[in-house]
Amino acid sequence: MRGLVRWSSKWWPGTIPLAVIWALAVWSNTSPLETELAGRSTEALKDIVLDKSKIAVSGRDVTLAADAFSEEGRRNAVAAIEAVPGVRLVNDETRLIPEAKPFVWSAERDVVRVTLTGSSPLPVTKGKLLEAARAGLGGVEVVDQTNLSRGAPPRFDEAALLLLDQVVRLKDGKITISDTKVSLAGMARDLGGREAIAAALKNLPEGFSVAANEIKAPPYVFQANKDPVASTVTLTGYVPDNNAHAAIVAATGRKFFNEKVVDNLKNSLGAPSGFSNAVVPALGALSRLSTGTLVVSEREVKLSGDALYDAAAGQLRANLIKDFPQGWQLKADISVKPAAAPVDATVCQQLFSEVLAKGTIRFESGRSSIDADSAGLLDHLIEIALRCPATNIEVAGHTDTDGDGSTNQALSEKRAQAVVDYLVRAGLPVSRFTATGHGSAQPIAANDTDEGKARNRRIEFVVKEQP
Amino acid sequence: MILATFHWGWLLLASLLGFAMGWIAVVHRGHGVSRALAGWLGALVAVLLAASLTHLVPGRPGYWLDLGLMIFAVYLVGCTVGSWLRNRVLPGPGGAS
Numbered sequence: 251m252r253g254l255v256r257w258s259s260k261w262w263p264g265t266i267p268l269a270v271i272w273a274l275a276v277w278s279n280t281s282p283l284e285t286e287l288a289g290r291s292t293e294a295l296k297d298i299v300l301d302k303s304k305i306a307v308s309g310r311d312v313t314l315a316a317d318a319f320s321e322e323g324r325r326n327a328v329a330a331i332e333a334v335p336g337v338r339l340v341n342d343e344t345r346l347i348p349e350a351k352p353f354v355w356s357a358e359r360d361v362v363r364v365t366l367t368g369s370s371p372l373p374v375t376k377g378k379l380l381e382a383a384r385a386g387l388g389g390v391e392v393v394d395q396t397n398l399s400r401g402a403p404p405r406f407d408e409a410a411l412l413l414l415d416q417v418v419r420l421k422d423g424k425i426t427i428s429d430t431k432v433s434l435a436g437m438a439r440d441l442g443g444r445e446a447i448a449a450a451l452k453n454l455p456e457g458f459s460v461a462a463n464e465i466k467a468p469p470y471v472f473q474a475n476k477d478p479v480a481s482t483v484t485l486t487g488y489v490p491d492n493n494a495h496a497a498i499v500a501a502t503g504r505k506f507f508n509e510k511v512v513d514n515l516k517n518s519l520g521a522p523s524g525f526s527n528a529v530v531p532a533l534g535a536l537s538r539l540s541t542g543t544l545v546v547s548e549r550e551v552k553l554s555g556d557a558l559y560d561a562a563a564g565q566l567r568a569n570l571i572k573d574f575p576q577g578w579q580l581k582a583d584i585s586v587k588p589a590a591a592p593v594d595a596t597v598c599q600q601l602f603s604e605v606l607a608k609g610t611i612r613f614e615s616g617r618s619s620i621d622a623d624s625a626g627l628l629d630h631l632i633e634i635a636l637r638c639p640a641t642n643i644e645v646a647g648h649t650d651t652d653g654d655g656s657t658n659q660a661l662s663e664k665r666a667q668a669v670v671d672y673l674v675r676a677g678l679p680v681s682r683f684t685a686t687g688h689g690s691a692q693p694i695a696a697n698d699t700d701e702g703k704a705r706n707r708r709i710e711f712v713v714k715e716q717p
Numbered sequence: 718m719i720l721a722t723f724h725w726g727w728l729l730l731a732s733l734l735g736f737a738m739g740w741i742a743v744v745h746r747g748h749g750v751s752r753a754l755a756g757w758l759g760a761l762v763a764v765l766l767a768a769s770l771t772h773l774v775p776g777r778p779g780y781w782l783d784l785g786l787m788i789f790a791v792y793l794v795g796c797t798v799g800s801w802l803r804n805r806v807l808p809g810p811g812g813a814s
Contacts, residue, residue, distance in 0.1 A: 260741075261735075261742055267734055311779065338783070
C-alpha cells in the first residue's frame with residue numbers, strides 16, 4: 251500500500267496527454283451526443299399529446315418547451331424525458347395552455363369563406379374540425395383561426411361537428427358554442443334550410459342547449475331577365491308548385507314571341523299570397539321592354555329596363571300596379587330605348603313581316619278584344635310604325651273558315667279596328683291607318699287542319715307610301 | 718451508462734495511458750508530487766466530483782466535467798493496475814514490498 255502511494259506521486263506526467271485525450275473527446279463527441287439525446291427524447295414524447303413541443307439539448311441537459319393540455323400530461327412529458335438514458339437534467343419549460351372561460355368556438359360563413367375562431371381543446375380536434383369543414387363545404391375556402399385552450403365542455407367534438415354540418419346550409423351567418431350554449435344567426439342558403447337546421451339541432455349531444463336560433467329563411471325571390479342579344483328570357487328563383495311552374499313558363503312563352511325561355515326555376519313552399527297573379531302581369535310588362543330585368547322579392551316587384559317608346563314607358567309606370575293583387579308593391583325603373591333610325595316603306599314592310607312571322611296578335615276567342623299576352627308583340631309593331639312616319643298602313647284582319655262568312659267578315663273587320671285603336675292609343679296618328687277585314691277569303695294555308703286554321707287567323711300590316 | 722458506451726474508445730485510450738504511466742512510475746527516478754500539492758490536488762478533484770454529482774455545472778460544461786472525471790478515474794485505475802503489475806513482475810527487493 252505504501253508503494254502505491256509512492257508510485258502514485260509519479261503518475262502526474264500522464265495527466266498532460268490525458269488532458270489532450272479529454273479535449274479531443276469533448277471536441278469530437280459533444281455534438282453527436284446531443285443529437286443522439288435529442289432523438290431519444292423526441293421518441294420518448296411520441297405518445298404524449300403536446301403542442302408546440304421543442305426539445306433543446308445542451309450537453310446532457312434537455313430543455314423541454316411545450317404546451318400541455320393537462321397537469322398530468324405535463325408531468326408525464328417531463329418524466330418521460332428524465333427516463334431517457336444519458337439525460338442528466340430536464341429543464342422543464344412546459345406550460346399548461348390557457349383555460350378558456352367561457353369556452354367559445356365559432357364558425358362564421360360569409361360570401362367567400364368559412365372562418366373558424368375561438369378555442370379548440372386538442373390539436374386532434376382542431377384538425378378533425380377543419381377537415382370536416384373542408385369536406386362538407388366542397389370548394390369553399392376554410393380558414394382555421396382557433397387557438398388551443400383547456401376547458402372544453404364534454405362531447406364538444408360531437409357538438410362542433412354537428413354544427414359544422416349546419417354551416418353548409420347557411421348562405422351567411424355565424425354559429426357559436428359558448429360552453430354548452432349554442433347560438434346561431436344568419437341566413438339559410440335555401441328555402442327550407444332554416445327548418446332543416448332547427449331539426450338538426452334536436453340531435454345536439456347531451457348537455458348542450460340552443461341559447462338563440464336567429465337563422466332567417468332566404469327571401470322568396472323570382473327573377474326574369476330579358477336578353478335581346480342572346481334572344482332569351484331567363485327565369486330563376488322560386489315558384490310555389492308544379493302547376494304554377496307550368497303556368498308561368500307557358501305564359502312566358504306566349505308573351506315573349508321572339509325569345510327562347512330558359513327555365514331555371516325551383517319549386518318551393520313559402521310563396522307570398524297572390525304570387526302567380528303578380529308574376530304573370532309583371533312578365534307581361536317585361537315582355538314590353540327591349541331589355542330588362544324583373545325581380546319579385548316577397549311582395550315587391552322591381553322592374554327595370556328600356557321601353558320601346560315613350561308612351562309604353564308611361565303606360566307601364568302608371569298601369570302595371572293595377573294588375574297586381576292587393577298589398578303588392580311596384581318599383582319601376584323604366585327608361586326609353588333611343589329611337590332607331592327611320593326607314594323607308596320597303597324596309598318598314600319587311601320589318602313588319604318579320605315580326606309577324608314570329609308572333610301573331612292574339613284575340614279572345616270569337617271576340618275582338620286583344621289578348622294581354624300580345625302587348626309585347628304590339629309594342630314591337632308600334633316601334634316599327636314609328637320608324638316610318640311617312641307611310642300609311644293598312645291593318646288587315648283575316649279569319650279561318652269556321653263559322654259563317656258574314657260573321658267572319660265582321661269579326662275580321664272588328665279585330666283590325668281593335669289593332670288600329672291600340673296603335674292610336676299608343677300615340678300614332680289615326681290618319682295613317684286603315685282597318686280592313688277580309689274574313690276567310692284570303693287563306694295562306696289549308697283550312698282542313700287546326701294548324702292551318704291558326705295560320706289563317708291573322709292580322710297583316712300592309713305599308714303604302716303616303717300619296 | 719451512455720457515457721461508457723458512447724465514449725468507450727476514449728476511455729480505453731485513457732486506461733491504456735494510465736497503465737503505461739503506472740508501469741513506468743514504479744521504476745521512475747524523477748521527483749514525485751509533494752505531499753502538500755497532492756493534498757491540494759486531491760481536494761480539487763473532490764470539489765470537482767462534488768460539483769459533478771450535485772449537477773452544479775449546467776449544460777455543456779457539466780457534460781465536459783463528467784466526461785473529464787470519468788476519463789481521469791479510468792486513468793487512475795489504469796495507473797494502479799500498471800504499477801501493481803510492474804511491481805509483481807519486477808525482480809529484487811521492490812517486488813517484495
